[in-house]
Amino acid sequence: MSHFPSDRSDPVSDPDFSTLWSALRAPGFADELVGGRSTVAMLIARGSVTAGPVQARRSRLSNGVRVRIAAVGLAAAFAASSGLTYAGALPGAAQPLASTVLARVGVTVPGHHENAGTHPDRQRGSASATSVSHPSPNHGTDVSTLARSTTLTGRAKGMAIAAAASDGRSVAGQANAAARSGGHSTSGQQTAATKSGGRSSQGQGHRPSRVPTAPHPQHPASH
Amino acid sequence: MRERDRRSFAEVSAQTFPGLLLAARGREEWAVGALWRDLHPRLLRYLRVLLPAVDVEDAVSDVWVEVAAGLDRFEGDWAAFRGWVFTIARLRVIDARRRSRRRKTAARPPEAITELIDEVSPPADGPLRADLEQALAWLRRLPSDQAEVLLLRVLGDLSCEQVAAVMGRRSGAVRALQHRAVARLREEMVREGVTPQPRHALWRGDEPLSV
Numbered sequence: 491m492s493h494f495p496s497d498r499s500d501p502v503s504d505p506d507f508s509t510l511w512s513a514l515r516a517p518g519f520a521d522e523l524v525g526g527r528s529t530v531a532m533l534i535a536r537g538s539v540t541a542g543p544v545q546a547r548r549s550r551l552s553n554g555v556r557v558r559i560a561a562v563g564l565a566a567a568f569a570a571s572s573g574l575t576y577a578g579a580l581p582g583a584a585q586p587l588a589s590t591v592l593a594r595v596g597v598t599v600p601g602h603h604e605n606a607g608t609h610p611d612r613q614r615g616s617a618s619a620t621s622v623s624h625p626s627p628n629h630g631t632d633v634s635t636l637a638r639s640t641t642l643t644g645r646a647k648g649m650a651i652a653a654a655a656s657d658g659r660s661v662a663g664q665a666n667a668a669a670r671s672g673g674h675s676t677s678g679q680q681t682a683a684t685k686s687g688g689r690s691s692q693g694q695g696h697r698p699s700r701v702p703t704a705p706h707p708q709h710p711a712s713h
Numbered sequence: 714m715r716e717r718d719r720r721s722f723a724e725v726s727a728q729t730f731p732g733l734l735l736a737a738r739g740r741e742e743w744a745v746g747a748l749w750r751d752l753h754p755r756l757l758r759y760l761r762v763l764l765p766a767v768d769v770e771d772a773v774s775d776v777w778v779e780v781a782a783g784l785d786r787f788e789g790d791w792a793a794f795r796g797w798v799f800t801i802a803r804l805r806v807i808d809a810r811r812r813s814r815r816r817k818t819a820a821r822p823p824e825a826i827t828e829l830i831d832e833v834s835p836p837a838d839g840p841l842r843a844d845l846e847q848a849l850a851w852l853r854r855l856p857s858d859q860a861e862v863l864l865l866r867v868l869g870d871l872s873c874e875q876v877a878a879v880m881g882r883r884s885g886a887v888r889a890l891q892h893r894a895v896a897r898l899r900e901e902m903v904r905e906g907v908t909p910q911p912r913h914a915l916w917r918g919d920e921p922l923s924v
Contacts, residue, residue, distance in 0.1 A: 504895055510851065511867045513844035518754030526753070530746045533781040 575599045629655075725751040730791035738785055749777070752795070755868040756802055758845070762852045762860055763806050768813065772805040792875065799869045800879045803861070854901050859894035862887055 575588035576599045589599050633655045642650050652660035725733060725747055736744035756776055760769045779801045787797060852860045858880075865876045873891070877884040 507895065507898065509844075510848050510898075513841070513848040514758060514852075514864075514867050516841055516845055518750060519842050519845070522754045522757050523750065526746065526749060529753075529777065530742055530749050533745055533749070533777055534740045534742060536778060536781050 572597070572599075725791065727791045730794065734784075734787070734794070745781075752798055753777075756798070758849060759799065759802055759864045759868050760806065762849055762864055763857060764809050765813065768809040772802070772809050775805050775808075776802045792871065795869050796871055796875045796879055799865055799871070803879060851898060851901065855894055855897055859890050859897065862890045863894050863898075866891065 571588065572592065575585065575592060576597075592599050633651060636654050637647075637651050640647055640650060649660075733744050733747055737748055753773070756773050757769065760772050764772060776798065780798055783797075787794065789797070852863060855863070861880065862876055865871050865879055866873070869876070869879070871879065873884045873887045877887045880887065882890075
């Protein structure tokens with residue numbers, strides 16, 4: 491039985507151990523070479539697969555080019571997500587998270603508090619949502635204080651609160667007010683005057699009292 | 714390739730290796746088989762010293778899969794090829810040890826596994842096989858890095874510089890490890906009452922080994 495072929499002299503030169511090294515270098519025993527044929531067949535098949543055309547196609551790009559492409563893609567994704575975050579245009583769940591992350595690196599962007607009261611999914615990219623300016627972080631408190639402290643009553647109070655809450659963009663009640671102050675009341679008075687030959691005062695005395703008697707839709711229990 | 718050439722490549726050597734590598738890259742079964750027959754027993758013995766028996770089969774399979782995958786990219790001579798293969802084996806040893814540390818159940822010590830294997834299937838190759846098992850047992854007594862240096866030098870047939878490249882150390886450090894390993898081995902043998910002299914009994918009660 492021959493030993494492993496050696497290309498160089500005994501690696502460990504101490505002759506006291508030559509028998510030990512000879513035992514280690516003994517050629518493979520039967521139980522060490524069990525399954526050799528099937529293993530070699532598997533290695534050939536696996537080697538063919540790994541050296542196939544797929545690997546050849548992938549290797550056309552060098553590792554350096556792949557790293558650069560990945561870096562550019564990563565930078566573009568970061569810039570795009572930062573821009574959306576700064577505009578407050580991310581979906582509701584993502585906005586506060588992105589705001590928190592960017593705040594840690596010193597970038598201030600709108601968080602979820604600025605968009606409180608709006609549906610999360612409606613914050614995404616609409617022109618009205620992105621153009622809204624909020625003058626105060628205590629906007630809700632201000633509106634609430636106005637509602638409790640104002641001396642206005644009735645429709646005037648509602649319009650004032652709506653105007654304060656919407657930063658002056660609300661038109662709530664104005665159409666009805668125009669209709670009531672112009673078309674409806676005047677036409678009623680004209681009709682009454684025509685029918686009575688100018689003697690009727692119908693509607694004039696009751697007009698101020700008609701508006702407050704309308705039930706408040708949000709507080710039915712108070713009436 | 715002609716049959717005469719195939720027969721001449723049956724044993725891997727520095728002279729036959731270039732042609733054999735070429736044939737192995739061409740997926741010639743006989744060439745891959747020749748490489749496997751030469752290196753597989755060496756790898757098994759290397760891994761059996763450094764890993765628990767339960768991890769050896771997986772590790773050696775992983776080594777051959779990587780060798781097959783990287784055969785087309787390899788460039789070098791027979792010694793470089795052995796160094797490359799043992800570098801892969803060493804990385805698999807590191808992986809297996811890492812997995813073993815994460816494993817909740819402790820593997821049985823190698824001696825216990827060896828005893829168990831011996832009980833089930835006694836070596837059929839007689840005294841030569843017994844000598845091999847005893848040699849592996851001696852090497853298991855050494856610290857891992859010392860045993861590894863000796864294994865790479867003897868089984869891998871690598872120079873100190875090549876071992877240093879495989880282990881990622883300086884050649885001076887490898888020489889120091891080798892010196893300590895041999896000294897420790899001698900110490901162990903003396904303690905066991907075995908005098909490490911050539912042509913004398915290496916183990917207590919055994920007949921002298923024939924080299």
